[in-house]
Amino acid sequence: MSGLRGAASIAGAGTYGLGEAPGQSELEITAGAVKAALEDAGLKAADVDGVFCASMTYNMGSLTLCEYLGIAPKFSDSSMIGGSSNLAHLLTAMMAIATGQCDVALVAYGSNQRSMSGRLVSTSRPDPFESPYGPRQPITSYALAASRHMHEYGTTREQLAEVATAARAWAAMNPDAFLREPLSIEDVLNSRPISDPFTVRDCCLVTDGGGAVILTSPERARDLERPPVPVLGGAMAHWHRAITNMPDLTVTAASDSGPRAYAMAGVSVDDTDLVQVYDAFTINTIMFLEDLGFCAKGEGGAFVEDGAIAPGGRLVVNTNGGGLSCCHPGMYGIFPLIEAVRQLRGDCGERQQANPEIALAHGNGGLFSSQVTLILGTDGTL
Amino acid sequence: MPADTAAPGPEQAYFDALADGRFMLQHCNACGENVFYPRALCPHCGADALVWREASGRGTVHATSVVRRRPEQGPPYNVVLIDLEEGPRMMSRVETIAPEAVRIGMAVTAVIDRSGDDPVVVFRPAGGGA
Ligand SMILES: [Zn+2]
Numbered sequence: 425m426s427g428l429r430g431a432a433s434i435a436g437a438g439t440y441g442l443g444e445a446p447g448q449s450e451l452e453i454t455a456g457a458v459k460a461a462l463e464d465a466g467l468k469a470a471d472v473d474g475v476f477c478a479s480m481t482y483n484m485g486s487l488t489l490c491e492y493l494g495i496a497p498k499f500s501d502s503s504m505i506g507g508s509s510n511l512a513h514l515l516t517a518m519m520a521i522a523t524g525q526c527d528v529a530l531v532a533y534g535s536n537q538r539s540m541s542g543r544l545v546s547t548s549r550p551d552p553f554e555s556p557y558g559p560r561q562p563i564t565s566y567a568l569a570a571s572r573h574m575h576e577y578g579t580t581r582e583q584l585a586e587v588a589t590a591a592r593a594w595a596a597m598n599p600d601a602f603l604r605e606p607l608s609i610e611d612v613l614n615s616r617p618i619s620d621p622f623t624v625r626d627c628c629l630v631t632d633g634g635g636a637v638i639l640t641s642p643e644r645a646r647d648l649e650r651p652p653v654p655v656l657g658g659a660m661a662h663w664h665r666a667i668t669n670m671p672d673l674t675v676t677a678a679s680d681s682g683p684r685a686y687a688m689a690g691v692s693v694d695d696t697d698l699v700q701v702y703d704a705f706t707i708n709t710i711m712f713l714e715d716l717g718f719c720a721k722g723e724g725g726a727f728v729e730d731g732a733i734a735p736g737g738r739l740v741v742n743t744n745g746g747g748l749s750c751c752h753p754g755m756y757g758i759f760p761l762i763e764a765v766r767q768l769r770g771d772c773g774e775r776q777q778a779n780p781e782i783a784l785a786h787g788n789g790g791l792f793s794s795q796v797t798l799i800l801g802t803d804g805t806l
Numbered sequence: 807m808p809a810d811t812a813a814p815g816p817e818q819a820y821f822d823a824l825a826d827g828r829f830m831l832q833h834c835n836a837c838g839e840n841v842f843y844p845r846a847l848c849p850h851c852g853a854d855a856l857v858w859r860e861a862s863g864r865g866t867v868h869a870t871s872v873v874r875r876r877p878e879q880g881p882p883y884n885v886v887l888i889d890l891e892e893g894p895r896m897m898s899r900v901e902t903i904a905p906e907a908v909r910i911g912m913a914v915t916a917v918i919d920r921s922g923d924d925p926v927v928v929f930r931p932a933g934g935g936a
Binding site for chain 1: 868869874895911922
């Protein structure tokens with residue numbers, strides 16, 4: 425097994441301002457999540473000596489956040505690889521802790537994307553080879569991948585809709601979720617068309633919200649307030665940035681990051697009690713279940729049919745309601761991670777699973793581009 | 807200024823050729839692969855041996871979407887990925903047929919659209935169809 429297996433444990437997790445946080449700045453939302461995570465861990469800001477923060481608006485996210493919080497870190501990282509950045513930060517934080525660069529790492533993210541309603545300024549240069557054609561980004565890029573998956577494997581519009589209805593059924597059990605009213609396949613198909621084959625209900629929400637986790641050594645985590653959640657495995661991969669240059673529109677780099685994360689953890693897909701994947705669009709869940717090994721390539725559509733990933737189904741997926749129904753403040757990556765932590769600690773109330781021991785959290789960034797897979801466990805699995 | 811930075815780079819050279827009515831691809835003299843979008847180094851082998859060749863203009867629709875808008879924002883339009891005969895893939899649109907009528911696998915031919923501020927490569931069904 426890899427030397428990094430279990431090198432750090434999650435000692436605290438918190439969220440703040442999920443849904444709508446009118447009148448709150450990005451940093452105010454992020455700070456709310458940091459406070460919640462520190463209180464959860466029983467630590468103070470002065471204990472933090474490593475900070476990891478990517479932002480949609482501050483291109484030196486960790487500098488901005490450290491100044492705001494009054495933290496002078498020994499190590500920080502603001503790397504931006506899209507919505508999977510926060511999960512990639514966890515991997516870097518593990519290495520920093522294992523090598524003595526820091527002892528207590530804070531990974532934090534926040535956005536007021538909903539309340540700013542389109543007034544956020546993009547920090548990304550328009551692609552001169554795509555933007556002339558007017559793709560509605562990021563939606564059209566994922567829609568093009570979905571068109572290809574439907575063409576090659578016969579994946580249907582209804583199967584895509586199943587992903588959205590399952591997410592909504594989970595969200596109904598999550599008081600923090602933004603949309604909780606019942607959603608049917610017909611509702612998804614008949615909602616406002618955006619970029620074929622997607623309607624608005626195939627697309628993630630636009631919300632406000634922040635999330636933060638605290639990572640430290642397994643020994644120190646055991647002395648803190650909450651049950652530690654060791655990071656058993658982690659890996660990242662990316663093969664392209666723009667959708668035009670994705671080598672195969674039906675296969676993501678999760679097919680590389682997933683097996684390497686499992687190999688580090690020394691566990692398998694069959695050992696996995698719950699799965700939290702970044703569902704920016706309905707096709708994402710289908711392709712990630714394939715690429716991470718929960719079903720064969722091309723069978724993801726059939727796999728999710730008949731409520732198979734809804735509560736009571738054959739696989740426990742996105743128990744918070746996902747980016748489709750819980751929250752999606754610009755980048756969603758830290759939220760599947762936090763939901764996995766909460767399930768492993770038994771914090772999830774009505775939607776809590778019975779004694780889960782192994783959880784997968786998977787982040788996606790860019791346009792099906794950057795993929796980060798983490799395998800988390802209970803302290804007993806370390 | 808060193809001689810090798812006196813001329814426009816590949817990105818500028820591509821758009822300059824397009825403005826002159828020529829759709830150019832790069833060919834790698836080291837590994838034989840064709841390259842799009844234009845680059846300074848071959849993404850297949852790393853060599854700086856990329857030379858320009860005019861594209862045949864023949865391609866096949868690889869993936870397609872129709873971008874829908876509110877009526878006041880204008881009619882729906884098509885966005886596709888095209889597999890060029892030479893190998894590379896590019897984003898574009900298929901014109902002269904309804905956006906919903908574009909199908910994966912459809913044979914298409916490139917034309918240079920100069921109607922906007924900057925020339926762009928767009929496609930029409932092959933054989934002058936529709
Ligand atoms: Zn080459």
